[in-house]
Amino acid sequence: MDDREMTGASARRRRRFDGWTLLVWIAGGAVYLFLVVPVLVIILSAFSPNPYPEFPPTEFSLRWFREVFQSEPWMRAIGFSLWLMVIVTALTVALGTTAAYGISRLEFRGKQALLSFMLSPLMIPQVVMGIALLYLFTAMGIIRTMAGLVIGHILVSFPYVIRTVGVSLSNLDPKLERASMSLGAGPVQTFFRITLPLIRPGIVAGGVFSAVTSFGEVSISLFVVSPSNMTVPVRIFNYIDQTFDPSVNAISVLFIAVAVLALIIIERTIGLTKVM
Amino acid sequence: MARTNRTPGAESAGKYRRNLFSWVMLTPGLIFLGAFLAVPFLLLFVISFRDVDNWMNMLPTYSLNQYLEVFTSRFYLHMIWTTLWVAVATTVICIALAYPAAYLLVRAPNRTVRTALYVILVSPLLTSVVIRTFAWIVLLAQNGLVNEVLMKLALISEPLRLLWNLGAVIIAYVQVMLPFAVLPIATSMGEIDPRLRQASMSLGAGRLRTFWKVTLPLTIPGMMSGAIIVFSLAAGSYITPLLVGGRLQPLLPLAIYQQVLQVANLPLGAAMSITLLILVGVLVAGMGLILRRWEGRMHG
Numbered sequence: 001m002d003d004r005e006m007t008g009a010s011a012r013r014r015r016r017f018d019g020w021t022l023l024v025w026i027a028g029g030a031v032y033l034f035l036v037v038p039v040l041v042i043i044l045s046a047f048s049p050n051p052y053p054e055f056p057p058t059e060f061s062l063r064w065f066r067e068v069f070q071s072e073p074w075m076r077a078i079g080f081s082l083w084l085m086v087i088v089t090a091l092t093v094a095l096g097t098t099a100a101y102g103i104s105r106l107e108f109r110g111k112q113a114l115l116s117f118m119l120s121p122l123m124i125p126q127v128v129m130g131i132a133l134l135y136l137f138t139a140m141g142i143i144r145t146m147a148g149l150v151i152g153h154i155l156v157s158f159p160y161v162i163r164t165v166g167v168s169l170s171n172l173d174p175k176l177e178r179a180s181m182s183l184g185a186g187p188v189q190t191f192f193r194i195t196l197p198l199i200r201p202g203i204v205a206g207g208v209f210s211a212v213t214s215f216g217e218v219s220i221s222l223f224v225v226s227p228s229n230m231t232v233p234v235r236i237f238n239y240i241d242q243t244f245d246p247s248v249n250a251i252s253v254l255f256i257a258v259a260v261l262a263l264i265i266i267e268r269t270i271g272l273t274k275v276m
Numbered sequence: 277m278a279r280t281n282r283t284p285g286a287e288s289a290g291k292y293r294r295n296l297f298s299w300v301m302l303t304p305g306l307i308f309l310g311a312f313l314a315v316p317f318l319l320l321f322v323i324s325f326r327d328v329d330n331w332m333n334m335l336p337t338y339s340l341n342q343y344l345e346v347f348t349s350r351f352y353l354h355m356i357w358t359t360l361w362v363a364v365a366t367t368v369i370c371i372a373l374a375y376p377a378a379y380l381l382v383r384a385p386n387r388t389v390r391t392a393l394y395v396i397l398v399s400p401l402l403t404s405v406v407i408r409t410f411a412w413i414v415l416l417a418q419n420g421l422v423n424e425v426l427m428k429l430a431l432i433s434e435p436l437r438l439l440w441n442l443g444a445v446i447i448a449y450v451q452v453m454l455p456f457a458v459l460p461i462a463t464s465m466g467e468i469d470p471r472l473r474q475a476s477m478s479l480g481a482g483r484l485r486t487f488w489k490v491t492l493p494l495t496i497p498g499m500m501s502g503a504i505i506v507f508s509l510a511a512g513s514y515i516t517p518l519l520v521g522g523r524l525q526p527l528l529p530l531a532i533y534q535q536v537l538q539v540a541n542l543p544l545g546a547a548m549s550i551t552l553l554i555l556v557g558v559l560v561a562g563m564g565l566i567l568r569r570w571e572g573r574m575h576g
Binding site for chain 2 (some may be wrong): 030255
């Protein structure tokens with residue numbers, strides 16, 4: 001189907017079937033358009049001075065950005081979300097990297113099942129995870145605290161670190177670790193001197209995934225968050241649910257910028273195709 | 277040191293130390309998941325068998341009452357049916373749209389185009405689901421963009437009611453989850469040896485026939501893994517349906533959210549959650565089985 005694959009003999013066929021290729025390209029293009037239009041709409045609305053979106057845009061203004069930066073509750077929510085993100089990322093990377101290393105170096109019955117268990121937060125219905133944690137935290141007395149929020153966020157970020165670090169570990173040449181051991185280094189020394197520096201791309205990518213997951217998490221947060229200390233996505237949710245506030249557009253643009261930045265870091269460290 | 281390592285005793289001692297270290301590394305993660313993933317689900321399971329009094333206080337007795345309520349009331353059965361139907365519709369549409377999108381990604385004429393397509397596909401996954409859903413409110417609202425454009429083109433005179441129905445939920449779901457279907461399909465498509473298609477075409481099969489007989493069967497693994505993710509997400513989310521569908525849509529995740537946070541009937545909410553978990557689990561396991569069978573056939 002690729003033009004380069006076509007040689008003299010099939011040139012006739014190429015003419016005959018060009019219609020199909022064109023159709024597939026149009027269909028594919030339409031799908032990408034469908035994916036990108038909502039994002040463009042948000043960006044356009046964020047830079048428009050009117051409370052309601054219009055197309056084509058007539059004026060350019062930073063009014064909604066100014067409103068966000070001058071709003072004390074929004075800024076507090078952003079600060080809280082960033083603080084939470086830092087804690088969650090550090091803990092998830094530590095827990096996830098050690099667990100990914102441990103499981104990759106062990107051989108035992110049920111290893112696959114354990115790995116599926118470790119990745120399961122990606123598949124479990126989030127509403128179910130939210131209420132399970134709500135019940136647990138209520139029983140433990142940490143409902144509506146920062147600790148509960150941190151635990152919930154680690155839980156959903158954990159599988160990403162397992163995956164990215166797992167990819168890095170499977171790309172690692174086992175001879176390097178064996179060489180270190182045969183030269184007299186113990187497992188601890190080998191891990192810190194040899195393994196850790198070599199799997200750094202996977203750790204960085206896992207950290208980026210944890211950070212964006214924590215920063216955008218809402219499904220579990222809604223069940224365990226306290227009304228006085230809200231994260232940005234929870235605040236956005238409450239806003240959309242009750243009123244229509246165009247400053248949400250401006251906040252969204254900030255989120256999209258963070259996503260694109262994250263994308264660049266992941267691409268530079270481990271490569272997008274490997275982890276998605 | 278190097279010499280002693282070669283003796284059998286030292287060899288197994290070294291192996292023992294390595295294994296011990298690996299277990300030590302694995303333990304904190306396992307304790308965390310045990311405490312905050314396994315324990316809460318056990319708790320949920322236990323609570324789902326508890327009874328409540330008229331004021332929604334939990335009683336110390338255990339029974340199957342909550343499950344009886346879920347499985348005998350027409351209201352909840354209809355809700356389970358709608359939840360599955362919406363998830364299946366979302367999955368089927370996602371897969372159908374994912375094929376041309378994956379084709380473009382695999383066949384992108386150069387690196388720049390491919391990177392651009394990748395950014396379009398992956399950046400939504402890194403953006404909060406509230407924001408992606410919010411975009412659909414901006415588009416579909418009474419005074420939203422779709423209505424405005426249609427009015428300007430004089431195709432309609434009154435704004436259409438596009439939000440607050442299951443159609444809006446499915447559209448938003450498809451857009452939010454499409455990348456999860458495109459990426460694995462593109463991966464399997466990229467792995468197909470181009471000579472297979474050339475062979476098929478040179479033997480006289482047309483493009484459509486080549487797609488049905490060569491490309492489609494070889495991309496079934498990617499398609500199934502995409503379908504598993506999309507289905508489990510679509511069956512278990514409540515944020516998107518709540519924001520674009522409204523509170524009254526008969527969807528299980530929405531009902532669980534309201535049962536727990538508004539009605540405060542915790543055991544009924546727990547029983548509904550376990551029901552949802554088992555439904556999704558069984559269907560996902562079934563799809564996983566098909567996936568492994570097919571992979572076995574491909575490689576065996």
